[in-house]
Amino acid sequence: MTTLQPPAIAEPRPAPPPARRDRRSWTGWGFLGPFVAVFALVFLAPIAYSVYLSLFREQLIGGTTFVGLDNYGQALTDDRFWASLGRVSLFLAVQVPIMLGIALLVALALDSGRLYGRDFFRVSIFLPYAVPAVVATLMWGFMYGTRFGLVGDINGALGVSLPDPLSPDLVLASIGNIVTWEFVGYNMLIFYAALRVVPHSLYEAAQIDGAGQIRVITAIKLPAIRGALVIATIFSIIGSFQLFNEPSILQPLAPNAITTDYTPNSYTYALSFNGQQHNYSATVAIVMGLITMAIAYVVQLRGMRKGV
Amino acid sequence: MTSPAATAVDRSAPAPSGPSGSAPRLRTSRRRHSSDQPRRSVLLTVLTGLVLLYSLVPLIWLAVSATKTQEGLSRSFGLWFDGDFALWDNIGETFTYDDGVFTRWLLNTLLYVGLGAGGATLLAVLGGYALAKFRFPGRRAVFAVVIGAVAVPGTALAVPTFLMFSEMGLTNTPWAVIIPSLISPFGLYLMWVFATEAIPTELMEAARIDGAGEVRTFFRVALPLLAPGIVTVLLFTMVATWNNYFLPLVMLKDPDWYPLTLGLNSWNAQAATAGGEAVFNLVVTGSLITILPLIAAFLLLQRYWQSGLAAGSVKE
Numbered sequence: 001m002t003t004l005q006p007p008a009i010a011e012p013r014p015a016p017p018p019a020r021r022d023r024r025s026w027t028g029w030g031f032l033g034p035f036v037a038v039f040a041l042v043f044l045a046p047i048a049y050s051v052y053l054s055l056f057r058e059q060l061i062g063g064t065t066f067v068g069l070d071n072y073g074q075a076l077t078d079d080r081f082w083a084s085l086g087r088v089s090l091f092l093a094v095q096v097p098i099m100l101g102i103a104l105l106v107a108l109a110l111d112s113g114r115l116y117g118r119d120f121f122r123v124s125i126f127l128p129y130a131v132p133a134v135v136a137t138l139m140w141g142f143m144y145g146t147r148f149g150l151v152g153d154i155n156g157a158l159g160v161s162l163p164d165p166l167s168p169d170l171v172l173a174s175i176g177n178i179v180t181w182e183f184v185g186y187n188m189l190i191f192y193a194a195l196r197v198v199p200h201s202l203y204e205a206a207q208i209d210g211a212g213q214i215r216v217i218t219a220i221k222l223p224a225i226r227g228a229l230v231i232a233t234i235f236s237i238i239g240s241f242q243l244f245n246e247p248s249i250l251q252p253l254a255p256n257a258i259t260t261d262y263t264p265n266s267y268t269y270a271l272s273f274n275g276q277q278h279n280y281s282a283t284v285a286i287v288m289g290l291i292t293m294a295i296a297y298v299v300q301l302r303g304m305r306k307g308v
Numbered sequence: 309m310t311s312p313a314a315t316a317v318d319r320s321a322p323a324p325s326g327p328s329g330s331a332p333r334l335r336t337s338r339r340r341h342s343s344d345q346p347r348r349s350v351l352l353t354v355l356t357g358l359v360l361l362y363s364l365v366p367l368i369w370l371a372v373s374a375t376k377t378q379e380g381l382s383r384s385f386g387l388w389f390d391g392d393f394a395l396w397d398n399i400g401e402t403f404t405y406d407d408g409v410f411t412r413w414l415l416n417t418l419l420y421v422g423l424g425a426g427g428a429t430l431l432a433v434l435g436g437y438a439l440a441k442f443r444f445p446g447r448r449a450v451f452a453v454v455i456g457a458v459a460v461p462g463t464a465l466a467v468p469t470f471l472m473f474s475e476m477g478l479t480n481t482p483w484a485v486i487i488p489s490l491i492s493p494f495g496l497y498l499m500w501v502f503a504t505e506a507i508p509t510e511l512m513e514a515a516r517i518d519g520a521g522e523v524r525t526f527f528r529v530a531l532p533l534l535a536p537g538i539v540t541v542l543l544f545t546m547v548a549t550w551n552n553y554f555l556p557l558v559m560l561k562d563p564d565w566y567p568l569t570l571g572l573n574s575w576n577a578q579a580a581t582a583g584g585e586a587v588f589n590l591v592v593t594g595s596l597i598t599i600l601p602l603i604a605a606f607l608l609l610q611r612y613w614q615s616g617l618a619a620g621s622v623k624e
Contacts, residue, residue, distance in 0.1 A: 027522055028442030035435035035496060036450060042488045044453075046468040053468060102359060109356045114349040121356055123610065125363045130602040132551035134569040135595040138576055139366050142373070142592070143386065150369065150386040157385070185363060193614075245553050249573055252580045272467045273558070281467050 053282040064279075071283035080261045081284055085291070087172065088263050092240040095176035100232055103184050107191035108217060122192065126185035133182065133245040140178045141166075141253050166250070168257040175246045179239070187232050194228035195221060230303035234296045241292045244269065264288045367599075374398060374596040378589040398593040405590055412564060413571035414597075417550060419482060420567055424489030425545035432492050432541050436499025437530055441507060454493055470558050484559035485567070489549050495541040502537030503530070539612040543605060550602055568598045 057067040075081055106125060110118055128136065143150040144165040151162050165174040198221060206216050222229075244265035251258045260274065261267040264284065271281035369386050375398070380390035402410050438444070439451065469488060470479060478484045507530050515525045553569045560566060563574060576591045578584035606613070 025442075026444055028438040028444035028447065030522065031434040031438035031442070031526070032444075032447075032450065035431040035491070038431060038487070038490045039454065042469065042491055043465065046465045046472060049472055050465070050468040053471070106356055106359050109352055112352070114347060114352050115356055116348055116350075116353045121360055123607065124360055127367065127603055127606070128363055130547060130606050131367075131599050132553065132569050134551075134553050134573050135370075135599055136366075138572065138591060138595055139370055142381075142588070143366065143369060153385050181362065181366065184359065249576075252577055268467060269558075272470075278467060278471060285465075285467060 050282045050286055053279050054286055056279050058277075058279055071280055072287065074280065075283050075287045078284075081264065081267060081287075084261050084264045084267050085288075088240050088243055091172060091176060091243065092237060094173075095179060096233070096236040096240060098176075099180040099184055100187055100229070100236060102180070103187035103232070104191055104229070106184070106188045107195055108221065110188075110192050111195040111221070112213070122189070126189050128182050128184070129186040129189075131182065134249055136182050137178055137246045137249040140174070140181070141250055144174060144253070166254040166257060168254075171250070171254050171257040175243070175250065178246050179243075183236075183239070187236075190228050190232055191225055194225040198224040226303065230300055233303065234299055237296055237299065238292055241265075241288060241295075370592065370596050370599075374589075374593045376589060376592075378586065381588055381592070394589070395593075398589050399597070402590050402593045402597065405587065409563065410568075410571065410590075410594055410597075413566050413568045416482070416565060417567040417569075420485050420489065420552070420556075421546055421549045423482075424486045424549040425542060427486070427490045428492040428495055428545040428549075429538060429542045431490060432495030432499045432545075433531075433534060433538055435496050436501075436537075437503045437507075437526065437534070439496070439500040440503035441509070441512065441530075454496065466554065466558050473559065479559050480561050480565065482565060485552070485556050485565075488555055489545075489552065492541070492545045492548065495545055498541055498544075499534070499537055502540075503534060506533045506537065536612045536615050539609055540615075543609060543613045546605065547602060568594070572598065 054071050055066060055068060056064050057071060058064045106121075109115055110122055115121060131139075146152045146155065146162070146164050146166075151165060155161055163170055165171070165177075202220050202224075203216060206220060211219065242265050243263040247258050247262045247266060248269075251262075259266075260270040265288075268281045268285045268288070271277045271284065275281075365387070372387060372389060373381060375393050375395040376384060376390045377392050377394045377397075380392055380394065384390035439447065473479045473484050473487075478487070511529055511533075512525055515529045520528065550567075551569060552567065553573070556565075556567050556570050560570065563571065566574065572591055572594050575587055575594065579586035579588065
């Protein structure tokens with residue numbers, strides 16, 4: 001859940017004309033039915049239940065009472081919530097452009113056909129995607145260690161004293177590095193796959209018109225993969241706002257830097273499972289969900305409108 | 309206005325036409341493309357090599373560190389071997405430590421992946437086939453709801469799902485992990501796109517004229533044509549299930565039901581608890597063992613999943 005989902009369900013777009021135009025029957029339901037049944041159980045029911053929960057409050061005296069939108073009011077004035085949202089927003093603003101930028105540059109390099117050993121590059125850079133967030137974080141956590149990690153080794157070998165990646169000032173950047181490492185290759189592959197299917201005749205036409213490599217990239221390649229760029233951005237936004245695994249696993253290594261309300265997701269988890277405040281936790285999760293959806297929607301609108 | 313549908317039209321040319329043709333066709337088009345620009349660049353290769361190093365160095369660190377004893381981990385340089393080569397000891401100890409609980413976690417993970425990812429793939433294949441090849445009442449509504457729900461962050465679902473499952477008596481059982489894993493909207497989407505392109509409607513009509521029922525048509529005509537798409541979806545649902553951490557963390561209390569991810573983290577965390585034994589060498593070796601199956605699967609099945617993914621990206 002806290003990993004970036006693969007490029008799930010791109011975006012609403014007109015469905016292709018179904019094969020059997022004239023036979024409008026219920027047969028399709030026989031095949032789609034099982035998916036929809038489980039989907040209702042694990043997606044729709046929890047969302048509905050979540051909304052229901054958010055309207056109640058459990059009090060020491062008086063038990064569970066209906067409080068209308070009070071929980072939402074509380075969330076909107078909750079400093080801990082806003083602090084965690086600010087943290088993931090900063091993370092989003094810095095990490096996502098870096099990650100997608102590197103992914104795009106590598107995809108363009110692969111697509112240019114000017115690399116030696118392209119297939120090796122493509123597969124190797126993709127591999128970290130197969131590494132679970134837990135393992136990735138444990139690994140980087142070891143390497144970050146100033147005492148016996150790689151950072152410590154470098155300090156010892158060069159006689160320098162690198163800043164501690166797990167210090168409160170740097171830990172967010174260190175988490176950003178882990179997430180970047182995990183998903184650069186994945187995003188690269190999405191961009192690369194989109195670049196592969198740009199009609200080749202466009203490049204020839206550009207060459208005849210005297211366009212250079214850079215011009216081909218800005219005038220043909222980037223516009224052609226705009227859809228993939230927008231989707232990768234949206235999923236990175238969702239991923240950033242859902243950040244949980246990496247900070248949660250690093251927490252024992254950096255107990256002073258990473259609090260239980262470090263990200264909105266950590267906060268809802270702590271509220272629910274340490275604080276037993278299920279109702280308020282559901283409310284915070286819904287608010288976070290609405291914010292995420294709103295931003296994803298704006299990005300999609302803007303991304304699709306820009307240019308021609 | 310560049311709508312995704314419009315770009316899809318531009319890109320129609322190299323879309324794989326079917327399982328038999330897709331992988332080779334992708335290959336040849338790639339080769340042709342590169343031969344147009346034969347001037348390879350050392351500079352570009354070196355620059356991209358930096359990203360390659362970034363991607364591989366941690367994995368090399370992991371592989372090298374798995375050969376070290378716990379003391380060796382702290383006394384030797386991270387990217388080179390220690391005097392003692394303890395890989396085999398580490399592997400043996402990983403599987404036997406604490407009454408072989410790692411083996412148990414591995415079997416749990418295999419169970420969750422088998423039923424979760426396998427089931428998710430099956431549901432996605434059936435559903436994608438239906439969306440691609442049938443028109444039926446409510447089809448558009450289903451699609452809209454699935455898309456809308458995907459934008460809901462998992463966080464919003466975890467707590468209510470836990471509470472719901474708790475009331476149903478499912479928490480702390482394998483079902484709490486398996487059932488939510490059964491839904492892969494990405495898988496549904498990919499299969500839908502793939503089935504649209506891979507199954508000629510005429511072939512289905514021909515089967516029906518020959519008297520085949522819907523089930524028979526699906527198994528005999530559609531399923532073989534969907535193979536590369538199925539491999540792609542299976543790999544990605546496998547990764548999602550194998551690597552899942554948050555869902556089991558929420559749902560499971562009993563370490564006997566942990567998957568590898570949760571188990572490894574508990575080993576790592578036990579060093580920080582009072583009286584807990586530090587087993588960093590086992591954490592490292594266990595991590596290596598955890599990632600190897602997936603990396604092997606990706607490498608072995610490359611040509612299938614890449615063609616399947618390319619078909620999906622056409623529509624993005």
